[in-house]
Amino acid sequence: MKAVPVRRVHIVTLGCSKNTVDSEVLAGTLAAAGLQLAADAESADAIVVNTCGFIEAAKEESVNTILEAIDLKKSGTVSCVVVAGCLAARYGEELRRELPEVDLIVGTEQYSAIARFLSPDLRYGLIGERVISTPSHYAYVKISEGCDHPCSFCAIPLMRGRHRSRPADEIERDVRSLVAAGVREIILIGQDTTYYGYDLSGKRTIADLLRRLLDIEGVQWLRLLYAYPSHFPLEVLDVMRERSNMCKYLDIPLQHCSTDVLRSMRRGITRRATEELLAKIRERVPDVALRTTFIVGYPAETDRHFEELCRFVEEQRFDRLGVFTYSHEEGTYAEILGDPIPHEVKLERQALLMELQRDISLERNQALIGQQVRAIVDEVLPNGEYRCRTEADAPEVDGELYLRAESPLRPGDIVVATVTDAAEYDLFGIADRVSNPMLPSICAA
Numbered sequence: 211m212k213a214v215p216v217r218r219v220h221i222v223t224l225g226c227s228k229n230t231v232d233s234e235v236l237a238g239t240l241a242a243a244g245l246q247l248a249a250d251a252e253s254a255d256a257i258v259v260n261t262c263g264f265i266e267a268a269k270e271e272s273v274n275t276i277l278e279a280i281d282l283k284k285s286g287t288v289s290c291v292v293v294a295g296c297l298a299a300r301y302g303e304e305l306r307r308e309l310p311e312v313d314l315i316v317g318t319e320q321y322s323a324i325a326r327f328l329s330p331d332l333r334y335g336l337i338g339e340r341v342i343s344t345p346s347h348y349a350y351v352k353i354s355e356g357c358d359h360p361c362s363f364c365a366i367p368l369m370r371g372r373h374r375s376r377p378a379d380e381i382e383r384d385v386r387s388l389v390a391a392g393v394r395e396i397i398l399i400g401q402d403t404t405y406y407g408y409d410l411s412g413k414r415t416i417a418d419l420l421r422r423l424l425d426i427e428g429v430q431w432l433r434l435l436y437a438y439p440s441h442f443p444l445e446v447l448d449v450m451r452e453r454s455n456m457c458k459y460l461d462i463p464l465q466h467c468s469t470d471v472l473r474s475m476r477r478g479i480t481r482r483a484t485e486e487l488l489a490k491i492r493e494r495v496p497d498v499a500l501r502t503t504f505i506v507g508y509p510a511e512t513d514r515h516f517e518e519l520c521r522f523v524e525e526q527r528f529d530r531l532g533v534f535t536y537s538h539e540e541g542t543y544a545e546i547l548g549d550p551i552p553h554e555v556k557l558e559r560q561a562l563l564m565e566l567q568r569d570i571s572l573e574r575n576q577a578l579i580g581q582q583v584r585a586i587v588d589e590v591l592p593n594g595e596y597r598c599r600t601e602a603d604a605p606e607v608d609g610e611l612y613l614r615a616e617s618p619l620r621p622g623d624i625v626v627a628t629v630t631d632a633a634e635y636d637l638f639g640i641a642d643r644v645s646n647p648m649l650p651s652i653c654a655a
Contacts, residue, residue: 216255216290216328220248222279223343224272225262227399227435227606229295230343231352232319233260236294237341239321243329247341251282256290256328261297263369265537272297280311292316292324296369300541318370319355339387345588347622348431348605349393351384352376353419354400359438361465362476362543363505363536366401373402375410378419382426389428394622395586396429397604402438404446417445424453430624431586433457433604439464440478442487447494457601458495461530463503466511467522474510476543481522488526499602501530506563507556508536509547516559523566529574530608531567533560568634575609575632582642585611587623598625600637608635615641 219240223233236258237247248254257279261272272295279291292314293305299317306315314327342349356371357364385396398420400406407415416434424432432455434446439462450456466472469480479487491498504519511519523531535556538549585598588605591612596619598611613619613627623644631638 216245218246218248218254219256219258219328220251220254220288221258221260222251222275223260224275225260225264225268225296227350227397228352228401229260229262231340231350231399232295234340234343235319236260236321236324237343238339239325240328241341242339243325245325245329251279252287254288256292257282257288258292258294258324261293261295263295263297263300264365265534265539267537269297276305276309276312280309283311290314290328292327294318294320294324299369300365340384342388342391342393344605345621346392347586347588348395348397349388350397350399351381351388352400353381353398353403353406353416357401358405359402359440359478360476360543362474362547363465363508363539365539365542368541370401373405373409375406375408377410378407378415378422381419382422385423385426385429389426392622394428394624395431395433396423397433397435398423399435402436403434404437404441404443414441414443416443417449420446420449420456421453424449424455430455431457431601433459435461435604437462439484439487444490444494447491447498450495450498458497459499459501459601459604460491460495461501461604462491465503465505466508466515466519467504468511468515468518471508471510471515474544474547475505475508485526499529501532501604501608502528503532503534504563505534505536506559507551507553509544509550511536511551520563520566523563523570527570527574528567529602530571531564532607533563533567535560571609572632572634575634575637578629578637579632580629582626582628583611583637583639584624584626585613587613587619587621587625589621590619596641598627609637610635611637611639613639613641617641619644 221233223229251257259275262268276293282288283291290313293312294316298315302315316323354375356373357366358373404416467481583600585600587596587598589597596613598613600611603609625641626643627639627641629637629639
């Protein structure tokens, strides 16, 4: 396909934080190629849609966004539409056939290919410095790509390929660069962060990587997302307990608790092993905040299995919890099971489980009233308040802490605050002082 010369490019990012990082690297690559980044489509010559293809709702959003970009091209607002990312990797041929108006369709991490297409004078491949799209005090760092797990419901390996760990030296350079630019909270991501290093050395070396990054001067908070429960490396807990700048927070998607369902999901773990793991985590890091996600409406999930899941949530009392309805994905191991559970039943189960978690979350938050917590300031609000997050809260997916303070605060400040009130998911309080980030952790009880 013939390259299309443009000057200004607008990037639309859909999906998870891993796509956010991809778009940031792409933005840096385009800037290095001499192109300008446009904040909106109306002031751009070209639109790049970085798509998500994880579940049906994400695919629908991606297609609708592509169609909107095509409409802008037809109206003459932009001259070029590029589609990249997971949906393009999975359904590239179908998209080319059905949407001929799209000028270029590529998969994930095709930064130089997009830059060469949009800037025909570019004579070499290049990867530029990331252009951070998150608030300047926190950033995501991808430590691996792809996944080797055979989960029956998941299409990620079809889109992202096998697990590939980034070299530790490269990750450290990224983190040092971010810290030098003022980033205070580093959030490590990957399809399975706890599998890190296995492809490089034959063993999981995520704990070694954590220690190496925590030693970097200026890393005030380090947060780990997307841990896999099967064969969880327990040495991560030692790091979490010993290092004050390691957030006492663990995102560990369990997906279900019933052994029958877990076996059908090919998760490599049973309910008993799951309970033993959760007990070990809480024993080694008593103040840890646990976040998990579950899938309801999976083909093998009966009413009995769902009731078992509800009891499990009541017993475990997770700090943070998300619920997805099962999405039937072609090409996955679960495709042969069909999609027998009606969508209405899936939604009902999702609502029931989230209602149960709301009560748990409210009770846990109310227990914090009168206690001190450590938090990072995300935003200064017009009413004089500050929107913050505790160590128990990751950006975008968890709750927030709204503070008042006698002295002005800035985004990125880490403060010690007293909780004065609580809602189901959010906290309210008063800032006591700006905290030394190396003080011992004060996390959710």
